[in-house]
Amino acid sequence: xxxxxxxxxxxxxxxxxxxxxxxxxxxxxxxxxxxxxxxxxxxxxxxxxxxxxxxxxxxxxxxxxxxxxxxxxxxxxxxxxxxxxxxxxxxxxxxxxxxxxxxxxxxxxxxxxxxxxxxxxxxxxxxxxxxxxxxxxxxxxxxxxxxxxxxxxxxxxxxxxxxxxxxxxxxxxxxxxxxxxxxxxxxxxxxxxxxxxxxxxxxxxxxxxxxxxxxxxxxxxxxxxxxxxxxxxxxxxxxxxxxxxxxxxxxxxxxxxxxxxxxxxxxxxxxxxxxxxxxxxxxxxxxxxxxxxxxxxxxxxxxxxxxxxxxxxxxxxxxxxxxxxxxxxxxxxxxxxxxxxxxxxxxxxxxxxxxxxxxxxxxxxxxxxxxxxxxxxxxxxxxxxxxxxxxxxxxxxxxxxxxxxxxxxxxxxxxxxxxxxxxxxxxxxxxxxxxxxxxxxxxxxxxxxxxxxxxxxxxxxxxxxxxxxx
Numbered sequence: 001x002x003x004x005x006x007x008x009x010x011x012x013x014x015x016x017x018x019x020x021x022x023x024x025x026x027x028x029x030x031x032x033x034x035x036x037x038x039x040x041x042x043x044x045x046x047x048x049x050x051x052x053x054x055x056x057x058x059x060x061x062x063x064x065x066x067x068x069x070x071x072x073x074x075x076x077x078x079x080x081x082x083x084x085x086x087x088x089x090x091x092x093x094x095x096x097x098x099x100x101x102x103x104x105x106x107x108x109x110x111x112x113x114x115x116x117x118x119x120x121x122x123x124x125x126x127x128x129x130x131x132x133x134x135x136x137x138x139x140x141x142x143x144x145x146x147x148x149x150x151x152x153x154x155x156x157x158x159x160x161x162x163x164x165x166x167x168x169x170x171x172x173x174x175x176x177x178x179x180x181x182x183x184x185x186x187x188x189x190x191x192x193x194x195x196x197x198x199x200x201x202x203x204x205x206x207x208x209x210x211x212x213x214x215x216x217x218x219x220x221x222x223x224x225x226x227x228x229x230x231x232x233x234x235x236x237x238x239x240x241x242x243x244x245x246x247x248x249x250x251x252x253x254x255x256x257x258x259x260x261x262x263x264x265x266x267x268x269x270x271x272x273x274x275x276x277x278x279x280x281x282x283x284x285x286x287x288x289x290x291x292x293x294x295x296x297x298x299x300x301x302x303x304x305x306x307x308x309x310x311x312x313x314x315x316x317x318x319x320x321x322x323x324x325x326x327x328x329x330x331x332x333x334x335x336x337x338x339x340x341x342x343x344x345x346x347x348x349x350x351x352x353x354x355x356x357x358x359x360x361x362x363x364x365x366x367x368x369x370x371x372x373x374x375x376x377x378x379x380x381x382x383x384x385x386x387x388x389x390x391x392x393x394x395x396x397x398x399x400x401x402x403x404x405x406x407x408x409x410x411x412x413x414x415x416x417x418x419x420x421x422x423x424x425x426x427x428x429x430x431x432x433x434x435x436x437x438x439x440x441x442x443x444x445x446x447x448x449x450x451x452x453x454x455x456x457x458x459x460x461x462x463x464x465x466x467x468x469x470x
Contacts (some may be wrong), residue, residue, distance in 0.1 A: 006141050013141075017148045019055060021155065022084035025070075025103055028159045029077070032099045035167050036091055042084050047254050050077045067104070067200055074100045090177040094185060096235065098166075101189035113154060114222035142324030162231065170237050181241070188237055192230040193452040199223060213379035257434075265344045301383045326352035328361050329368060333389075336372040338385060347390040354398045358463035363438045367400065371457055375404040378455065382407060400459040407453065418448065435459060 030047035037043060053073040055065060078096040125143050177185075200426060295304040322333040333349055340347040353364065372387070379385035388403045417432045432446070439446050442462035 007139065010141055010144060010290050013145060013148070015427070017152065018058065021152060022054045022058070023051055024152070024159070026054075026158060026162055029099055031163050032166065033081075035086050035163075035170050037085055039085060043081075044081045046077050049080060050074070059465065065200070070100065070103060073206055074103075088177070088204070090179075090182045093175075093182055096190050097186050097193075101192045101233070101234070102159070104163050105192045105231050108152045108154050108196065109224045109231075110151065114151070115220065117150055118147065121150075133342055163237060166238075169235060169242070174357045185237060185241060188230055188233040192227060192234070195226065195230070212454065253434075278398065291446055316395055317403045322351070323348060326361055326364070328365055329353055332365055332368050336368075336376070340376055340379075343385065345376065345379050346384075348386065348387040350394075351389045351391045351400070354391075354461065355368075356396060356398070356463035359398065359461055363441070367435050367438060367459060370387060371402045371433055371459075374431065375402055378406050378408070379404045396463050398461045398463070400461070401453060401456060405453055405457045406450075408456045446453050 026047045029050055032041055033043040033046070034040070050073050053076050054069055056067075057072065058070040061069070074096055078092060081087075081095065085092060110463075121143055126138050136177075138252040292304060292307060295301075295307065322330050322337070324330050324333060329351070333351065337347040337349075353361075366460045368389075372389075375387045379387060382405055383407060390401045392401075417436070436446050439459055439461060442461040442463060444462050446460070447458045449458065451455040
């Protein structure tokens, strides 16, 4: 085999290696995106475009530095994510910048192994092949091929470890991160990108003087350790930020739960007040009858009529609009009905409390309170607005449905729940997540249905079948 043929094989092998390396980086870009979204097909297509952009620039612009080629590809991927993915722009920015940093910092850590591996392979082939033989060209070809394979495996390992680390520590994040929060998370990544760009530029200058910086073992080791510290800093900042967010979320949930408990206590107080009035009315009924009899005997009919009117008003105040089978939900629906009337919202209900005693009244109150609050909020600005509540029971399955019209555009969160339209999202929007938790507590689920400008939420609760008495 001639040197010309060996050089041709080497050029082909180098191009295949470069394409395989970029394909591997696109694959890990896909895996990194999968941590933050479940839209497999979309991110698969974005990763393919990312790979093709790099491949096309490497083919058409071979003189353009890889750093800039990958920056262009990352920008293209971000624009596609911004257009196609149903996640917040803050999370898209975090994905793009963080992976771009990992793409360079990871392989740079492997670079400190380049010189030792290089020397080991040279030594190995020197013992196998006679340097003075005619096969010296094959020696260099196999040496370079071995270096490519070993470095590819190391690149795969380091990228796999970094993506795995992010996957393991990614416990919770908000979709509505502020600009300050996203900047805080990205400072280590941006520092790593800038340091890589600076050192890479310096290496190009030293290459022009025939003294490449990356052939210096000490500098390579320092650089690898420096980049390892930066990636460690990226992970530590993310972990600390998530812990603070989880603490804040727990406090927010506790605050909202306490508010809901207060609402339920008010409903219970309302029930107690109603029954107190009923007992008082029953106790005074004899006295009322006696008074009416005396008035009639004295033929004081106008006073009798006023007295009866007063009694009717008292009775009206003690009657509830809804008889659901549970006094707490009676009061709750009555209050929500009165609240809806303030906004001229028609309120229709055929709700009946579940027949099973396994479903807690507090849980049902939380479900009704949150769903009806959301329905009133969505409907109060609509002309001729209405809210409809229905319930169905089949054996141990109970289905609650709330319907209302809507005119605005819904935004969906990462948990596949509608985001609150209120400006103060920190203290609102947790109600649906509470409902989902309650539904799952009873082996059920909640589902949303939107059609013809009508919003429906279905809540399924399943209670254990009562034991048969023997």
